[in-house]
Amino acid sequence: MAFYLLLITAPVEAQKKKKSGNEAPEQTTRKSEKKSINDLVKKCEKIDGLFTFYRDTTSGSLYMEVRENQLNKEYIYFSQIADGVREAYAFRGAYRGSKVFKIEKYYDKLDFITQNNSFYFDEENPLSRSAEANTSKGIMATEKIEASTNSRYLIKADNLFLKETFEQVKPPKFFGLPLNSFTLGQLDNEKTKVRAIRNYPENADFLVEYVYSSSSVLNSGSNAIADGRNVSIKVYHSLIAMPENDFTPRFDDPRVGYFTTQVDDMTSVSPTPYRDMIERWHLKKKEPEAVLSEPVTPITWWIENTTPLEFRETVKKAVLQWNKAFEKAGFKNAIEVKVQPDDADWDAGDIRYNVLRWTSSPQPAFGGYGPSFVNPKTGQIMGADIMLEFIFHTNRVAYSNLFDLNPTAEHHMPEWGVDDASKHCFYGNMMLENSLFGQAVMLAEGANALELEGMKKEAMMELIMHEVGHTLGLNHNMKASQLYTPTQLNDKDFIKGKALSGSVMDYLAINATKDRSQQGQYFSPTIGPYDEWAIEFGYKVVKNASELDEILARSTEPQLLFGNDADDMRSSDRGVDPRVMIGDQSNDQLSYSADRMELVKHMMGQIKGQYSKKGQSYQELRQAFYILHAQYAQAGRVASRFIGGIYVDRSVVGQDGAKQPFTPVAYQDQKRAMQLLSENIFSPAAFDIPSDLFSHLAMQRRGFNFSRDTEDPKIHETVLSAQRSILQHLLHENTLQRLTDTELYGNDYDLVEFMTDLNQAIFDADISSAAINSFRQNLQLEYTKMLIDILNKDRVGKYSNIAKSMALYNLNAIKIKAGSSTGNIASKAHKAHLRTLIDNALKEYEG
Numbered sequence: 001m002a003f004y005l006l007l008i009t010a011p012v013e014a015q016k017k018k019k020s021g022n023e024a025p026e027q028t029t030r031k032s033e034k035k036s037i038n039d040l041v042k043k044c045e046k047i048d049g050l051f052t053f054y055r056d057t058t059s060g061s062l063y064m065e066v067r068e069n070q071l072n073k074e075y076i077y078f079s080q081i082a083d084g085v086r087e088a089y090a091f092r093g094a095y096r097g098s099k100v101f102k103i104e105k106y107y108d109k110l111d112f113i114t115q116n117n118s119f120y121f122d123e124e125n126p127l128s129r130s131a132e133a134n135t136s137k138g139i140m141a142t143e144k145i146e147a148s149t150n151s152r153y154l155i156k157a158d159n160l161f162l163k164e165t166f167e168q169v170k171p172p173k174f175f176g177l178p179l180n181s182f183t184l185g186q187l188d189n190e191k192t193k194v195r196a197i198r199n200y201p202e203n204a205d206f207l208v209e210y211v212y213s214s215s216s217v218l219n220s221g222s223n224a225i226a227d228g229r230n231v232s233i234k235v236y237h238s239l240i241a242m243p244e245n246d247f248t249p250r251f252d253d254p255r256v257g258y259f260t261t262q263v264d265d266m267t268s269v270s271p272t273p274y275r276d277m278i279e280r281w282h283l284k285k286k287e288p289e290a291v292l293s294e295p296v297t298p299i300t301w302w303i304e305n306t307t308p309l310e311f312r313e314t315v316k317k318a319v320l321q322w323n324k325a326f327e328k329a330g331f332k333n334a335i336e337v338k339v340q341p342d343d344a345d346w347d348a349g350d351i352r353y354n355v356l357r358w359t360s361s362p363q364p365a366f367g368g369y370g371p372s373f374v375n376p377k378t379g380q381i382m383g384a385d386i387m388l389e390f391i392f393h394t395n396r397v398a399y400s401n402l403f404d405l406n407p408t409a410e411h412h413m414p415e416w417g418v419d420d421a422s423k424h425c426f427y428g429n430m431m432l433e434n435s436l437f438g439q440a441v442m443l444a445e446g447a448n449a450l451e452l453e454g455m456k457k458e459a460m461m462e463l464i465m466h467e468v469g470h471t472l473g474l475n476h477n478m479k480a481s482q483l484y485t486p487t488q489l490n491d492k493d494f495i496k497g498k499a500l501s502g503s504v505m506d507y508l509a510i511n512a513t514k515d516r517s518q519q520g521q522y523f524s525p526t527i528g529p530y531d532e533w534a535i536e537f538g539y540k541v542v543k544n545a546s547e548l549d550e551i552l553a554r555s556t557e558p559q560l561l562f563g564n565d566a567d568d569m570r571s572s573d574r575g576v577d578p579r580v581m582i583g584d585q586s587n588d589q590l591s592y593s594a595d596r597m598e599l600v601k602h603m604m605g606q607i608k609g610q611y612s613k614k615g616q617s618y619q620e621l622r623q624a625f626y627i628l629h630a631q632y633a634q635a636g637r638v639a640s641r642f643i644g645g646i647y648v649d650r651s652v653v654g655q656d657g658a659k660q661p662f663t664p665v666a667y668q669d670q671k672r673a674m675q676l677l678s679e680n681i682f683s684p685a686a687f688d689i690p691s692d693l694f695s696h697l698a699m700q701r702r703g704f705n706f707s708r709d710t711e712d713p714k715i716h717e718t719v720l721s722a723q724r725s726i727l728q729h730l731l732h733e734n735t736l737q738r739l740t741d742t743e744l745y746g747n748d749y750d751l752v753e754f755m756t757d758l759n760q761a762i763f764d765a766d767i768s769s770a771a772i773n774s775f776r777q778n779l780q781l782e783y784t785k786m787l788i789d790i791l792n793k794d795r796v797g798k799y800s801n802i803a804k805s806m807a808l809y810n811l812n813a814i815k816i817k818a819g820s821s822t823g824n825i826a827s828k829a830h831k832a833h834l835r836t837l838i839d840n841a842l843k844e845y846e847g
Contacts, residue, residue: 037065037147037154049199050241053157062194063146064157066103066110074100074115074242076382078373079167082207082234082349087182087221089171090233092359093348093387095371096167100242101140108145110155112165114138117376118263120275125267141165161206161237162192169210169233182221184231185214195234203351206237224362236349240382245282247380250548252276254650255555256534257475257505257564259372261379277379279372279473280538283331288541291330298336301468304348304357305340308390312339314457315356318464321526322472325535334539351383354471356464360390369425370467384471386464389428425476427466427507430583431523434510435459436627438522441512441599444606458523465504465527473538478580479563480506480530482587486595489513489586492520499528500585502559507582509634514595514602529559555650556657567648569641572732577648578641578665583634590642590672593635597680600632601688608693617700622713625697629687633722636681640726642673643754644738664747671749671757678761681726684776687719720778730758731786736803755806758783759813767817772827780814784834787811788841808845811838 041063044054052065078098084090100115116135121128143155159165170184191211198205210233220228251274252260258278265273285293301319303312316337326334340348340355348355351373372384438455480502488494490513500511504527513519537551554560563580570582578589586592607628611621645665651658680686697713699705729735739751762783766772772780790799790807799807815838818831 035147037149037152040147040154047197047199049201050204050239051199053197053199053204054154055194055197060193062157062161064143064155064160066153066155068151068153071103071105071110074102074377076238076240076242076375077101077114077166078238078240078351078382080236080349080371080373080385082236084233085221085224085231086361087225088184088231088233090169091361093357093369093371093385095373095385096235098373098376098382100376105145105153106142109142110145110153111139112141112143112160114140117261120263120265120267122265122267127267131266161194161208162189163187164210166237167235169235170212180218182219182228183217184212184233185217185229186212188213188230191230198350200352201241203238203240205349205351207234207349208237209234222362236351238351240351242377243282243375243380243382246284247282247375247378249277249378250280250538252278253537253548253552255552255562255652256537257477257562258473258534258538259470259475261374261376278538279374279379279381281381281472283326283334283539285330285541292327292332293330294332295334298334299472300354301335301337302348302353302355303337303339304355305342305344306358307339307356308358311358311460314460315464318461319356319468321461321465322468322531322535325527325532326539328532329536329539330541331539348385354384356386356388358388358390369428370470372471372473381471381473386467386471388464388467391432425467425470428463430507431459431463433627433630434508434523436623437631438510438512440603440607440610440624440627441516443610444603445516455522458521458525461525462504462523465524469503469505469527469531472535474505474531474534476507476564476568477503477505477530477534477562478507478565478568478582479561479577480528481508481581481584481589482561482579483528483559484586486586486588486591489520489592490515490518492518495520497525499524499526499531501528502561503528503530503534505531509583509585509592509596509631511585512596512599514599530562533560534562553655556655556659562650563648569645570637572729572734576646576662576738578638578645579647581638581641584638589638590669590676593639594676594680596635597632600628600635603628604688604693605690608690608696612696618696618698619700622697622699625693626718629718629722632680632687633725636677636722636726637729639673639676640729643670643730643749644735644742645670646738646742662742662745664742664745665749667748670754674754674757674761677726678757681723682761682779684766684773687722687775689715716774716778719775720782723779724782727783727786731790733798733800733803736806737800740800740802751802751806755810759810763814763817767831768820768822770823770827772823772830774826777826777830780830781833781837784811784814784837787814788837791841791845793845808842811841814838 041054043058044056044063047053047055051070054063054065055061076098077100079096081090081092081094081096083092084094100117102113102115104111104113114137116137119131119135121131141160143157143159145153145155147154164170164187170187173183188211191213193209194206195209196207212231212233214229217228221231225231252258258280260276260278263275263277265275281299282297283299284296286296287293303315307315319335319337323333323335326332340353346353348357369387370384372381374381435456438459439452442452442455483502484495484500489500489511495511500521501508501524504524508524510522511520512522533551533554537548540547540551542548555562561579563575563577567575567577567580568582569575569578569580581589584592604625607621607624611624612618613620642665647659647663647665649659649661649663694713694715697715699711701711736751739747739749739754743750762780766776767780787807787810791804791811815835818834818838820831821828823831
C-alpha cells in the first residue's frame with residue numbers, strides 16, 4: 001500500500017515544487033521496459049502452423065511471429081476470390097496468381113519482399129554477378145518488430161491482411177468507361193476484417209472480407225449488390241512453404257500448347273533465349289522402371305457437395321477421361337475423383353483440395369472456369385479448382401443481351417484481376433449457346449425430354465473435360481477442329497464414341513447435322529488425339545531431351561494440329577490462319593458453314609409453332625430466334641476468315657512433314673468464301689427470316705424492365721450487326737494488308753479482285769432495281785461509310801496506300817451505280833444519301 005501511495009503522491013509533490021519556483025523540474029531517467037513476446041500475446045489465441053499467429057480475443061488484432069530460420073527464405077504467396085461481384089471483376093473461384101516472396105530483417109523492422117523470377121543467369125558465367133542490375137523487387141510491407149528473442153520476432157500483422165498489401169483487390173479505373181459506371185468506394189478500415197484463419201505446417205490461409213464504402217454512389221450496380229455504398233469482396237490469402245522435392249522443370253515448345261511461366265536467359269547468345277517452363281503437376285511413378293505405373297501421389301479431384309446429385313456421375317466420368325492420356329504418358333490412374341462429404345470439415349477454399357465447384361450466380365462471368373496455381377520458380381502446379389455455373393444446365397442466357405447484337409463474340413472482362421489473361425476461358429458461354437441451339441433443333445424434330453437431357457449431358461461432359469484440361473496445364477487449341485470431314489461428322493456410325501475434333505481444348509460448333517437421320521453425337525464424349533499427345537509431352541518421364549524431341553517430331557501429323565488464342569482469328573487484329581477459329585467444325589469449314597446456314601434457315605420456319613406454348617409468354621420463342629441468328633452469323637464469320645488468310649506451320653527446320661511457315665489460302669477457297677458471303681450475308685435475301693416471326697419476338701414483362709429501351713425487337717440492327725462484324729474483318733487494315741503482302745509469296749486472290757467482288761456483292765443485285773429493301777439499304781450505307789473511313793485523314797498510317805487507292809476507286813464506282821434515278825421514293829432517297837456521303841468525303845479527302 002505504501003508503494004501505491006508513493007505513485008499517486010509523488011507527482012503531486014512535484015507539481016507543488018514546480019509552482020513554488022524554488023526547484024527545477026524533476027528529470028526522468030528511467031526508460032520504460034520493453035515488453036516480451038509473451039507479454040504482448042498473453043490475451044491472444046495462438047494459431048500454430050507455417051508461421052505462428054496470435055489473435056487478440058477481444059479486438060481480433062493479429063500478431064505474426066517469424067523465426068530466425070524463416071528469414072531470407074523463399075515462400076509462395078497465392079490469392080483467390082472467395083466471393084465477389086462481377087461489377088468489381090471479382091467472382092467466386094477467380095485465381096489472382098502466385099508470386100515468390102522473402103522476409104528480410106532490416107534493423108528493427110521486417111520487410112516482405114516480392115522476388116523477381118523473370119530472368120535466369122548461368123552461375124558459371126561471370127555475368128551472373130550482375131543478376132540484379134536494372135531490375136526491381138517489390139517491398140510489399142515493412143513492419144516494426146514489436147518484441148523479439150534470439151530466434152523469434154513478433155510483428156503486428158493487421159496491415160498485412162486488412163490492407164491490399166499482398167494483392168490489389170479493387171480494380172483500377174479503366175480508361176474509356178462511362179462516367180456513371182459502377183465503381184467501388186474506398187477501402188473501409190473499420191469494416192474490413194479477417195473472417196477465418198487456417199494454419200497448417202505447409203501453408204497459412206486467411207479469409208479476409210474487404211469492404212469498400214462510399215457515402216453516395218451514382219451507379220449502385222446490379223441486384224447482386226445489396227447496397228452499392230458498401231460492397232464486400234472476400235479474398236483468400238495463402239502463404240505457402242516453397243516445395244522441397246525433385247520436381248524438374250520442363251521447357252515450352254511452340255508446337256504444343258501449355259500455359260507457361262516465362263523466363264529469359266540473360267547469359268544466352270541464342271536469338272530465342274527462352275527458358276519458359278510449362279505448368280504441370282508433379283507426378284512420380286511408384287515403379288520407376290515400369291512402362292505403366294500408378295503415381296506416388298495421384299491428382300485427386302473432389303466433387304463439391306453443392307453439385308446436383310444427378311450431375312455427379314457425369315462429372316466423374318468426364319474427369320476420368322483424361323486417364324486415357326496419362327496412360328500414353330506411362331501413368332495408370334493418374335487422376336482420381338471423390339465426393340466431398342456433406343459433413344466435411346473443410347471447404348472448397350482450402351488450397352489443399354482440388355475441387356469441382358458449382359454455383360448459381362446472378363451474373364455468371366463464365367459457364368465454366370478451370371484455373372490452377374503454380375510455383376513460379378519451377379512451373380509445378382500446386383493446386384486447382386474448376387468453377388461450373390448452373391446456368392449452363394438451364395434454358396436461360398447468361399446476359400440479357402447476349403444474343404441481341406454480336407451473339408458469339410466473347411464477352412471479355414478487362415484482363416485485370418484474373419491469374420493470367422491467357423487463361424480466360426469463355427467456352428462455357430459458347431457451350432450454353434450450342435446447347436440451346438441443339439435444343440431448338442431437337443424440339444423441332446419432336447425430341448422427348450430424355451433425348452434433350454442426353455444432349456445436355458454430352459455438352460456437360462465436353463465442358464468439364466475442357467476445363468480439366470486447363471487445370472492440367474493445357475491452353476486452348478483452336479486448330480483442332482480440322483480432324484474430320486463434314487461427311488464423317490455427318491455419319492453417325494463413323495463418329496460414334498469419337499472426339500469430334502483433335503482436342504477438347506477447342507471452341508467447337510455443335511455437331512448438328514442437316515440430314516437429321518444421320519445425327520450422331522452433338523459433342524465430344526472423350527478426349528482427342530492431340531490431348532493424348534500433349535499430355536505425353538508434358539508428363540512422360542524421360543531420360544534426356546532427345547526423348548522429348550521424338551514426341552515433338554509428331555507435331556506434323558494432321559490430328560495433332562495446334563493453334564491457340566494468340567493465333568486465333570475471332571479478332572481481326574490477331575491471327576492469320578482461318579483454321580484457328582472459334583465456333584467452326586471440320587476440315588472443310590466453308591462447306592460446314594454453308595450447311596449450318598441452310599439448317600438455320602430451315603429452323604426459322606419451324607420455331608414459331610414449336611415455341612408458342614399455350615399459357616406461356618413468347619420469351620422462349622424470342623430466345624430461340626436469337627440463338628438461330630447467332631449460329632447463322634458465326635458461320636458467316638468463320639467463312640470470312642479465309643479471305644486474306646494464311647495457313648501457318650510452326651514446325652522446326654528439317655522436321656519430317658514440315659511445310660513452309662506461311663502459305664496463303666488457295667485462290668479457289670478464297671473465292672468460295674466470297675461466294676458464300678455474297679449469297680448468305682450480303683444478298684437481298686441473305687437473312688431469309690419468316691416475316692410472321694417479327695411480330696412475336698416479345699420478352700416477358702417483369703416489372704419495369706423495359707424502362708431503358710423499347711420492347712420491340714430491333715430486327716434491322718440485329719441483321720446489320722452480323723453484317724457489320726463480317727465487313728469489319730474484311731475491311732480491317734490487317735486483312736487488306738495481307739491481301740497485298742501475300743501476293744509476293746503465292747496469293748492469287750489480290751486486293752483488286754477482292755474489293756471488286758465485295759462491291760458487286762453489296763450493290764449489283766439491286767442498285768438499279770425499282771425497290772432496294774431496307775436491309776440492303778442499311779448494308780450499303782454501312783459499307784460505304786467503312787470505305788470512307790479508310791480514307792479518313794485521322795487514320796493516316798492504319799491503312800496502306802494501296803488499300804486507300806482501292807477504297808477511293810470503289811467509292812467512285814458506287815457513286816456511278818447510285819446515279820440511277822430509277823426506283824421508288826425510298827430507293828431514290830437511299831441513292832441520294834449514298835451520293836451525298838461520297839461527295840462530302842471526296843471533298844474532304846481532296847481538301
